[in-house]
Amino acid sequence: MINGTDLKTAIISGANNVLKYRTSINELNIFPVPDGDTGTNMSMTISSAVRELENNNSDSAGEIAKTAAGAMLRGARGNSGVILSILFRGFAKGLEGKNEVGGGDIVEALGIGVEAAYKAVMKPTEGTILTVARLACEAGRAALENGNDPCTVWQAVCNGAEEALKQTPEFLPVLKRAGVVDAGGKGLCCIFEGMLSYLRDGVVIQEDVSTEKVNIDSDEFFRNAAAEFDQEIHFTYCTEFIVGRNKECTKQPSELRAFLETIGDCVLVVDDDEIIKVHVHTENPGNALEAGLAYGQLLTVKIENMKEQHRKAAEENEEAQAKNSEEFQPVEPTEEVGFVAVAAGDGLKTLFTDLGCGQVVSGGQTMNPSTEMIAAAVRATPAKTVFVLPNNKNIILAVEQAIPLVTDRKLVLLPTKTIPQGLTALLAYDPESTVEENTVNMMEAASAVATGTVTYAARDSEFGGRKIRKDDTMGLVNGKLEIIDHNRDISKVCTKLVRQMVSRSTSFVTLIYGNNVTEEEATNVCNQIKAKIPSHIEVTLVNGGQPVYYYIVSVE
Numbered sequence: 393m394i395n396g397t398d399l400k401t402a403i404i405s406g407a408n409n410v411l412k413y414r415t416s417i418n419e420l421n422i423f424p425v426p427d428g429d430t431g432t433n434m435s436m437t438i439s440s441a442v443r444e445l446e447n448n449n450s451d452s453a454g455e456i457a458k459t460a461a462g463a464m465l466r467g468a469r470g471n472s473g474v475i476l477s478i479l480f481r482g483f484a485k486g487l488e489g490k491n492e493v494g495g496g497d498i499v500e501a502l503g504i505g506v507e508a509a510y511k512a513v514m515k516p517t518e519g520t521i522l523t524v525a526r527l528a529c530e531a532g533r534a535a536l537e538n539g540n541d542p543c544t545v546w547q548a549v550c551n552g553a554e555e556a557l558k559q560t561p562e563f564l565p566v567l568k569r570a571g572v573v574d575a576g577g578k579g580l581c582c583i584f585e586g587m588l589s590y591l592r593d594g595v596v597i598q599e600d601v602s603t604e605k606v607n608i609d610s611d612e613f614f615r616n617a618a619a620e621f622d623q624e625i626h627f628t629y630c631t632e633f634i635v636g637r638n639k640e641c642t643k644q645p646s647e648l649r650a651f652l653e654t655i656g657d658c659v660l661v662v663d664d665d666e667i668i669k670v671h672v673h674t675e676n677p678g679n680a681l682e683a684g685l686a687y688g689q690l691l692t693v694k695i696e697n698m699k700e701q702h703r704k705a706a707e708e709n710e711e712a713q714a715k716n717s718e719e720f721q722p723v724e725p726t727e728e729v730g731f732v733a734v735a736a737g738d739g740l741k742t743l744f745t746d747l748g749c750g751q752v753v754s755g756g757q758t759m760n761p762s763t764e765m766i767a768a769a770v771r772a773t774p775a776k777t778v779f780v781l782p783n784n785k786n787i788i789l790a791v792e793q794a795i796p797l798v799t800d801r802k803l804v805l806l807p808t809k810t811i812p813q814g815l816t817a818l819l820a821y822d823p824e825s826t827v828e829e830n831t832v833n834m835m836e837a838a839s840a841v842a843t844g845t846v847t848y849a850a851r852d853s854e855f856g857g858r859k860i861r862k863d864d865t866m867g868l869v870n871g872k873l874e875i876i877d878h879n880r881d882i883s884k885v886c887t888k889l890v891r892q893m894v895s896r897s898t899s900f901v902t903l904i905y906g907n908n909v910t911e912e913e914a915t916n917v918c919n920q921i922k923a924k925i926p927s928h929i930e931v932t933l934v935n936g937g938q939p940v941y942y943y944i945v946s947v948e
Contacts, residue, residue: 440467
């Protein structure tokens with residue numbers, strides 16, 4: 393039987409495992425727009441439970457499951473994180489009042505979670521995390537025929553999840569064309585496997601990403617390596633360097649790795665025929681560099697004091713938390729109607745505020761806010777009815793889950809999927825109409841807007857028979873990839889995209905430029921667009937300051 397302590401430790405192990413592989417999960421994207429955040433969302437969601445579980449010493453499995461589920465609900469981010477939280481909420485419901493649980497209890501509880509997750513999604517799609525959870529539960533149920541041992545049953549659940557994950561491309565052709573499995577399903581498998589590691593072997597997975605597949609050209613991996621490892625700092629200096637290999641050197645990189653492990657931790661040594669790339673935490677960077685010189689010349693060296701970085705990061709985190717607390721202080725609902733929007737970029741935040749939003753939650757693509765953050769923003773809006781505009785399809789489900797968290801006023805979800813839809817919906821608000829009428833009219837207005845985006849490819853890929861190289865400039869219309877430019881001519885792509893989007897019935901084009909575009913560049917693009925489209929179309933230029941997208945285009 394499994395008690396509360398067992399379940400608590402298993403969940404922590406599962407959380408560490410999905411954190412460990414979150415980068416590779418993020419990369420399971422059907423095409424390479426820089427929005428792969430499934431692993432991040434799932435790890436942040438379950439990590440919110442870890443923080444509370446560490447302070448919970450209950451030996452009751454039911455109490456531990458309840459604590460984890462409540463924390464995950466509040467910390468859920470993105471569709472994958474929300475579905476994960478719903479699975480655990482159902483799991484907690486199934487274990488309610490039980491101090492110790494067997495295999496049958498676990499499968500029954502998981503089944504309740506699966507049923508709740510399917511009901512929470514308006515149009516459940518097979519080939520996603522839902523399928524993986526459902527087939528995993530069925531495999532666990534079949535294993536009960538051989539007994540009630542929880543470890544044996546959970547092993548079957550994990551096996552079923554892995555088999556289901558392999559099948560996701562068969563359920564979803566878009567996954568098959570991209571040559572990937574479902575990212576949410578992979579994240580769930582990682583969590584289940586982390587839990588199994590403790591339940592079966594008594595081994596808690598640690599937050600160590602060294603087993604991830606490492607691309608030797610990935611500077612970002614090495615740049616973030618220190619942050620990926622256990623937060624406890626055992627050594628002062630994060631030391632990174634690249635060695636140009638001496639062809640006459642017969643020593644193997646494995647010998648360098650073995651030596652570095654004697655003088656530090658968090659060792660990464662990745663090599664090819666030309667170079668050796670090294671990352672190590674140590675008290676003696678000079679010793680690491682000297683060891684590297686035995687293999688060739690040092691091409692680059694970077695040494696950082698992690699303890700000082702950690703101190704500064706802690707100070708910045710405290711300041712950020714204080715700022716968030718100050719921003720979202722609850723207030724009495726004195727007005728009839730208010731608005732909350734989700735947006736990233738100072739320009740966009742100002743724009744939404746100018747249009748009447750009492751609160752703007754920082755977030756969007758790659759930065760999905762938690763359900764609790766959304767709920768806090770609603771409580772900080774002095775209105776009896778608060779419309780929430782997520783402006784991103786991956787935030788809609790989180791807003792839905794925030795509704796029961798707000799009890800002193802009414803939260804109304806307007807399921808806007810893009811920034812242009814959110815802006816148009818706000819402009820369509822009529823203070824003389826009822827809440828119900830505005831809900832319909834605002835969404836009708838939003839649905840009439842076409843959204844274009846200009847961004848970059850986050851990785852090499854092939855999509856729809858078209859080859860895409862990392863950093864290629866891409867143009868998308870309503871999320872559909874339309875333009876790929878290997879020359880990375882942002883202005884050309886944006887102009888071509890707008891010309892493709894406008895029609896005879898178009899009256900307005902709004903061009904919102906991001907934080908990687910200068911005002912001069914944006915003005916030039918705006919002038920090019922005006923010269924290429926009919927003169928009756930009004931073109932407006934806005935400094936949005938958003939990340940990820942060079943331009944967001946609204947066509948009405």
